[in-house]
Amino acid sequence: MSARFLIGAALLALAAPATAQDMAITGATLATGDGSDPVENATLVVRGGRVVAAGAGVAVPAGMQAIDGRGMWVTPGIFASITNLGLVDVDAVSDSNDVDADDSPFSAALDVAPAINPAAQDMAISRAGGVTRATVTPGAGSSIFAGQGAVIDLGADFDAVTRRRAFQYVEMGERGARLAGGSRTSAHALLRNALREAGTYGEDAQLTGSTRNADVNTGDDVPLDPRLTGRAERDGDVLLTRFDAAALVPVVTGRQKLYVHVERAVDILSVLALREEFPRLDMVLIGATEGWMVADRIAASGVPVIAAALNDLPVSFEQLAATQSNVGRMVDAGVTVAIAGYGSSGDHPRGLPQQAGNMVALSRIPGATGLTWGEAFAAITSVPARIAGLGAGAGTLAAGARGDVVVWDGDPLELSSAPVRVFIDGIEQPLDNHQTRLRDRYRTLDESQLPPAYRH
Amino acid sequence: MHSTARAVIALAGAATLAACTAADTSSPRSASSAEAHEYPDTPYPSTYERYPGVPTAIVGATVYDGLGGQIDNGTVLFADGEVVAVGDASLAIPVGYTRIDGTGKFVTPGIIDIHSHLGDYPTPSVDAHSDGNEATDPTTPEVWAEHSIWPQDPGFSRALANGGVTALQILPGSANLMGGRSVTLKNVPSRTVQGMKFPGAPYSLKMACGENPKRVYGGRGRMPSTRMGNFAVNRETWIQAREYMAEEDPDRDLAMETLAGVLRGEILIQNHCYRADEMAQVLDMADEFGYRVSAFHHAVESYKIGDMLREHDVCSAVWADWYGFKMEAYDAIPENAALLYQAGACVVIHSDDENGIQRLNQEAAKAQADGARMGIQIADAQIIRWITFNAAKAMGIDRWTGSLEPGKMADVVLWNGDPLSVYSRPEMVWIDGATMYDMNNPQLRPVSDFELGQPGEGDTK
Numbered sequence: 030m031s032a033r034f035l036i037g038a039a040l041l042a043l044a045a046p047a048t049a050q051d052m053a054i055t056g057a058t059l060a061t062g063d064g065s066d067p068v069e070n071a072t073l074v075v076r077g078g079r080v081v082a083a084g085a086g087v088a089v090p091a092g093m094q095a096i097d098g099r100g101m102w103v104t105p106g107i108f109a110s111i112t113n114l115g116l117v118d119v120d121a122v123s124d125s126n127d128v129d130a131d132d133s134p135f136s137a138a139l140d141v142a143p144a145i146n147p148a149a150q151d152m153a154i155s156r157a158g159g160v161t162r163a164t165v166t167p168g169a170g171s172s173i174f175a176g177q178g179a180v181i182d183l184g185a186d187f188d189a190v191t192r193r194r195a196f197q198y199v200e201m202g203e204r205g206a207r208l209a210g211g212s213r214t215s216a217h218a219l220l221r222n223a224l225r226e227a228g229t230y231g232e233d234a235q236l237t238g239s240t241r242n243a244d245v246n247t248g249d250d251v252p253l254d255p256r257l258t259g260r261a262e263r264d265g266d267v268l269l270t271r272f273d274a275a276a277l278v279p280v281v282t283g284r285q286k287l288y289v290h291v292e293r294a295v296d297i298l299s300v301l302a303l304r305e306e307f308p309r310l311d312m313v314l315i316g317a318t319e320g321w322m323v324a325d326r327i328a329a330s331g332v333p334v335i336a337a338a339l340n341d342l343p344v345s346f347e348q349l350a351a352t353q354s355n356v357g358r359m360v361d362a363g364v365t366v367a368i369a370g371y372g373s374s375g376d377h378p379r380g381l382p383q384q385a386g387n388m389v390a391l392s393r394i395p396g397a398t399g400l401t402w403g404e405a406f407a408a409i410t411s412v413p414a415r416i417a418g419l420g421a422g423a424g425t426l427a428a429g430a431r432g433d434v435v436v437w438d439g440d441p442l443e444l445s446s447a448p449v450r451v452f453i454d455g456i457e458q459p460l461d462n463h464q465t466r467l468r469d470r471y472r473t474l475d476e477s478q479l480p481p482a483y484r485h
Numbered sequence: 486m487h488s489t490a491r492a493v494i495a496l497a498g499a500a501t502l503a504a505c506t507a508a509d510t511s512s513p514r515s516a517s518s519a520e521a522h523e524y525p526d527t528p529y530p531s532t533y534e535r536y537p538g539v540p541t542a543i544v545g546a547t548v549y550d551g552l553g554g555q556i557d558n559g560t561v562l563f564a565d566g567e568v569v570a571v572g573d574a575s576l577a578i579p580v581g582y583t584r585i586d587g588t589g590k591f592v593t594p595g596i597i598d599i600h601s602h603l604g605d606y607p608t609p610s611v612d613a614h615s616d617g618n619e620a621t622d623p624t625t626p627e628v629w630a631e632h633s634i635w636p637q638d639p640g641f642s643r644a645l646a647n648g649g650v651t652a653l654q655i656l657p658g659s660a661n662l663m664g665g666r667s668v669t670l671k672n673v674p675s676r677t678v679q680g681m682k683f684p685g686a687p688y689s690l691k692m693a694c695g696e697n698p699k700r701v702y703g704g705r706g707r708m709p710s711t712r713m714g715n716f717a718v719n720r721e722t723w724i725q726a727r728e729y730m731a732e733e734d735p736d737r738d739l740a741m742e743t744l745a746g747v748l749r750g751e752i753l754i755q756n757h758c759y760r761a762d763e764m765a766q767v768l769d770m771a772d773e774f775g776y777r778v779s780a781f782h783h784a785v786e787s788y789k790i791g792d793m794l795r796e797h798d799v800c801s802a803v804w805a806d807w808y809g810f811k812m813e814a815y816d817a818i819p820e821n822a823a824l825l826y827q828a829g830a831c832v833v834i835h836s837d838d839e840n841g842i843q844r845l846n847q848e849a850a851k852a853q854a855d856g857a858r859m860g861i862q863i864a865d866a867q868i869i870r871w872i873t874f875n876a877a878k879a880m881g882i883d884r885w886t887g888s889l890e891p892g893k894m895a896d897v898v899l900w901n902g903d904p905l906s907v908y909s910r911p912e913m914v915w916i917d918g919a920t921m922y923d924m925n926n927p928q929l930r931p932v933s934d935f936e937l938g939q940p941g942e943g944d945t946k
Contacts, residue, residue: 342840351941353945380806387844443906
């Protein structure tokens with residue numbers, strides 16, 4: 030983190046040096062992101078890019094620069110899950126869009142890390158909205174396997190990727206069925222076959238095997254043919270390229286997380302059941318619009334969920350039971366739930382606080398299930414960071430956590446609030462971008478002396 | 486035409502609304518001077534009738550009147566479908582009124598969405614439901630959105646319960662330069678589209694600039710494939726309309742009837758247009774052929790030409806902060822609405838989205854805050870105007886709804902807190918004085934036919 034190269038305008042905008050500054054913020058309302066309620070008149074101390082202490086009654090170390098945080102809120106940065114950050118400039122300009130690889134010969138092997146562009150405007154705009162860390166996922170273009178996503182930070186430098194190949198992403202609902210050839214049956218066959226092929230992918234890079242299996246008793250009069258549970262028998266009986274198979278080896282062994290997109294209640298159960306065959310899978314459910322209907326079973330599985338907060342329409346036949354209470358009901362059942370999801374063209378990572386705030390609003394509607402303020406804020410900070418594999422090292426203000434800090438001009442979940450200062454790993458970040466430059470240029474429409482093009 | 490139009494509206498009005506009688510004397514259609522036709526001027530007429538309500542007094546709430554006025558500890562009276570009086574705590578409550586305690590709560594006019602595709606792009610979003618774009622010809626002024634609408638779209642109920650939406654304009658999509666006629670609806674569940682149609686509301690013609698028409702048709706190797714092609718096809722079509730109008734006894738032509746309606750000032754123009762330079766060209770095209778643009782929709786670059794839009798009295802129907810999803814949205818900024826307001830131009834916040842329509846109040850609040858951060862302070866009551874009266878004005882229904890004034894339709898929302906806060910939701914919604922939603926009464930939460938017997942039927946959503 031020390032040798033960061035700042036990008037263009039960001040360098041000019043930065044008053045602070047590109048190294049982490051030791052600092053304290055005093056007198057602020059502090060929310061730590063761990064699910065607790067905000068604390069007033071609190072102090073935060075950051076040293077060497079890490080949080081040292083946060084809370085009421087924390088003393089400012091002698092000689093440390095102190096920022097007056099009175100009237101402000103101080104929180105960990107927003108953690109945005111399953112974004113396209115850095116993969117796209119303009120969605121509908123296909124040349125600028127690296128999300129899907131529809132015509133690629135590869136699938137599971139695709140790795141977003143080398144494609145992520147930290148200079149993309151969406152990165153700067155999200156940063157100005159208080160998003161400091163994110164996961165970036167490819168979209169599934171030619172296969173149920175979208176490829177491998179990364180964990181990034183949103184710092185104004187060229188070192189965005191903090192963990193590449195953090196997870197594999199697979200489509201197992203309606204979308205997966207279409208990609209697999211027209212049915213969920215094919216999606217499940219493809220997934221099982223791929224995981225078995227990866228499981229037999231030996232150290233010698235041979236994709237074949239010849240192990241015999243015994244009959245499997247299914248409890249009724251139709252035994253399962255052993256070849257369905259065994260390994261591919263012939264050299265020609267493999268569907269994955271060697272590269273894709275290799276990419277799935279860490280999934281089968283549980284060393285890489287498997288993000289599975291499903292919405293329908295029964296699809297969720299079918300995915301959870303995969304662990305009976307592949308016990309080491311480390312799964313995360315993505316979407317889970319009907320998760321509330323099987324919340325107890327998701328909770329029992331220990332599999333976390335990343336869900337869109339505000340889905341409440343039967344957009345498809347796999348989302349008939351959609352309700353804004355989905356997140357709250359799952360949380361109440363004991364499921365670990367992060368909020369993310371960008372269904373409309375207007376949904377961006379910087380809108381996550383609004384989604385979370387709406388969960389608090391629900392708690393005042395009879396019959397609905399919402400979240401407490403602390404739960405809602407955790408669902409866009411510590412919970413997604415933990416799901417992404419960062420433990421308590423990000424998304425919180427616990428001692429030792431990364432110094433990802435946002436100073437807001439009010440309650441971060443409220444519509445009227447915005448960040449005034451953003452720090453990533455203790456380094457203050459520029460908040461300007463294409464939008465702020467346009468705003469400043471068109472503050473006035475006066476062109477009596479020169480056209481707006483000369484205002485820069 | 487004059488007398489026929491009156492007859493149709495009067496028929497509907499006599500059986501229904503007291504408020505609707507206003508249409509008899511001041512409908513935009515009554516401005517027409519065309520001669521009588523052999524066919525009805527208002528086919529597929531509204532059959533909407535208001536539902537029963539009781540005389541109601543909401544007391545003690547903060548009242549935003551939709552016109553920019555705010556009354557603390559206010560009183561709102563409505564009866565027989567109409568607003569009776571709006572005032573402060575000293576306003577006397579007549580005998581027989583049901584009192585609703587609004588202490589700590591807020592009252593606004595019903596929220597109005599000027600740009601929705603509920604019903605013509607309903608959920609579930611399956612191909613069989615894709616009825617918003619007649620994308621077989623770049624100009625289809627002959628199609629009417631009302632003939633695509635599925636009244637069982639569950640989205641209507643979400644817009645009511647979560648968004649407080651009481652009236653909305655359903656537009657054809659933007660694949661075509663001239664996409665067809667819009668329809669304005671009351672947000673009441675109905676077996677038929679006619680049962681939702683807003684009595685007396687004028688039609689609008691949906692037009693579209695820019696990328697969509699040239700992409701859809703250029704991709705098929707036909708005109709238009711460029712922005713200049715867009716304009717050429719539009720101009721040729723307006724010339725055709727003028728020729729049609731000059732004919733003494735023209736054959737019926739649905740497309741030309743719509744365009745002639747525009748040129749006579751009876752049908753409004755709702756023009757999808759993102760870029761400032763294109764909007765400026767459209768204003769000149771409107772001058773060339775003698776029509777008026779009521780509102781530019783999406784209009785992400787309106788902030789660059791706020792002065793021109795003010796001078797032409799054209800509203801901008803905008804999102805708070807959508808950006809970047811297509812090239813012509815690249816210069817969208819969240820301060821768009823506030824900069825327009827500063828320039829004295831008309832602002833409307835729209836959704837174009839089955840989710841966004843549930844949170845127009847939140848979108849407006851974000852636009853307010855983005856303005857405040859650049860030094861443009863706009864009062865809360867003015868922000869509410871963006872999603873009530875200004876929308877009604879740009880849809881041509883402001884004489885009946887959009888503000889809390891005596892004699893207007895009692896389209897009213899009681900919010901359980903400040904509507905510009907993320908923590909607030911509609912508590913009760915009245916349409917023409919009838920309670921159509923009550924947060925505390927599950928029986929007063931509409932459930933579409935599609936949702937019956939499905940998981941989650943009747944849930945809070």
